[in-house]
Amino acid sequence: MTTSKTVIILARYFVKATSTVICTVRNGENKEYRVGIHKSGNTTCTCKHSESAGNHAHCYHVKHVQVAEIARREAEETARCNRELAFASY
Numbered sequence: 563m564t565t566s567k568t569v570i571i572l573a574r575y576f577v578k579a580t581s582t583v584i585c586t587v588r589n590g591e592n593k594e595y596r597v598g599i600h601k602s603g604n605t606t607c608t609c610k611h612s613e614s615a616g617n618h619a620h621c622y623h624v625k626h627v628q629v630a631e632i633a634r635r636e637a638e639e640t641a642r643c644n645r646e647l648a649f650a651s652y
Contacts (some may be wrong), residue, residue: 583624585627597627 568590575584581601586593597607597619605624606612612619 569621569623571630583627583631585630587623587627588621589623591624595623595647599624599627599631 564582570588571585572588572594573586574622576582579586583599583629585599586594587597593609597604597608597610598604600606605628607619607621607623609621609623611621612624
């Protein structure tokens, strides 16, 4: 049986200079970590599983933030399309 792990995104920061998304997350054990999603495709996390991974962290914290970022981009794109449709109908 697979158990689902809880991750809550507490804060999201966007570094314009590098196009990096950095999130502060809290897991089900109440421990906080920093997750970085970089424009180059590299990922980082401050958890112990990612310390030896360098720029290619593959822990569940990173996966959760990646899924949240994809959903955020899709919602942004949908909102942009809806605005354009509303503008075009005038």
